[in-house]
Amino acid sequence: MRELRKKWIALYSALMFAIIVAIAFFTLAYMIDQNVPYSYVIIILVPFGFYVGMNLMRLAKLKIPKYRMVKVVKCRKCGYVKVGVPQKGDYVFKEAGTCPRCKGPMYIASIYKEKVS
């Protein structure tokens, strides 16, 4: 999703930039030459720019939440809790070494994802 959004934002931004440059160019040209067809081009470009701008705004506002993975390791004897990042192959109730406080056996009590933004 994130890559897809990045791709479309880049595309719409480039298009928006080109439209703004074109509108500025034809406005200046119209002001200097007073040539009426230039104003027609501006009339066509403005709604197109509006459409591209709306899509760009919609994409920019689109929130893709970020998550972090959490592993809760608990001691079977004293209940000491340690929080870390799970590795591939970790599972709940897997033995996870010894407790740094009481040297008791520790196990993975929970693996979950937490929203960070």
Place this chain on the structure above:
Amino acid sequence: MDGLDWLAWLIFIMLFAYINRELEIYRIIKEIESYISLYKYIRDKAVGTVISSFKEVAAKVGAKIDTRQLEQRVSNLIESVLIFPESKDPFGIIAKLKHVVLIQNETLTLEVKRLLPKAELADIENLKNLIAAAHELNYIYKAVEHIYRQGRRFKSLWLLIQLQAQLPFLSEYVKALESSLESFSKGFPIGDSAGSMVAALFINKYSPNGFMNLEELAENTIAVEVPFNGRRVLVVKAKGPSGVTGRLDDALERLIVRRGEKPAIIVTVDASIKFEGEKSGTIVDGVGVAIGGLGIEKFNIEEITTKHGITLYAVLVKMSIPEAFSVMSKEVAESMEKALNRVEEIILERTKEGDTVILVGVGNTVGVVP
């Protein structure tokens, strides 16, 4: 205004209405196209994840795998179809459906084993789950594209409007399947593991050595006997940590019908889809069998319990569809203790000392042992 002016106005208004309708169709088409391109992207990502996971398992077991052959096989598996039994005469359809589903499951296992004969059981089951997710994503993409093409071909605004109305709901499901790829490729618990997790917590709390005294009642389904306040609790769940849901109906049939166990109550714990306004991790009580899926296990358990007059209670853990398929969320993980407490309360309040109780942890047990 003379007659010609009126005619000019009439033509202008008709033209305006026509252009407005055409613009509306164009807008709907563009919206559907953006959804289709998103579905295609997610489908391709899923296929890529399946192939890379196969390669990872091959590297783990030291097997060599031909990429072209692998891609061909994965493509065949993703395109394969489950043909549902004929339902014009619905008598006995559940048994037929179970038969077909079991054949599909065995075929998938054989196909994975053919590619990776030395792979471990947990890896095979996780690969099967990844293939199932990719299969579902491929089907959704193709079905949506089919309706879209038909709508365009017949210039049917109503067909396109109906499709457009369905897309936000379908997208929820597609995003949920997309997030399941991460959980199955890494083997972490998902939201649907809530039922299995509560059962495992119960075993861990009242019989920490119960992890050693497992009994495999049916394929990938285990039972552990746990003493609890003078009651005998038989905890039944799928065998973890691989991504399986087990055969809970077969396990209960073995316990109740073949062994003659007479439980006072059966408590099923499962994940349940929440309403938009509800909080994730809310615990809800129920009466009946809490099992989703095609309805095979639910039907069979209801048959057995009705025949033997066994009371059925359920504890449900509420979550959204994406939460059910993706790595377990913090809200759901934190509600596990509450669900366990509710199970304990139900057993204490509704049974007496000396009774036998069956606690069934329903759902995929990926990332949870036993």
